[in-house]
Amino acid sequence: MARSEKLTLNEVLTEIKMSRAAFYRMRARGQAPRLSKLPNGQVRVSRADLDAWWERCEQHAA
Template sequence: MARPQMLKLPEVLTEIGMSRAAFYRMRARKQTPRIVKLPNGQLRVRRQDLDAWLESCEQHAA
């Protein structure tokens, strides 16, 4: 079984077109996709979690 694709935070920000500051404000309100914090402090987002989060945003906007 293949490991899930993990995206770095800058990759996520580029894909969703959001600034780091805006992302962290949303994160404080628990409105971002699930985040994995690595032992070195870096953040990663699983591709499937980002896709699911984007889909949920579409449903709320309709």
């Protein structure tokens, strides 16, 4: 079984062209992609979750 690509938060923020503060505001409203927290406190976003989030954003914009 292939493992899903995991992106760092900085990679996600660069891709979606958003500040960390704006991302966390969206997350507080339940509107951001799901995060996974690692034991060292860093967070990751799976490529599949980010792509699904992009699709939902496009549907709401239409």
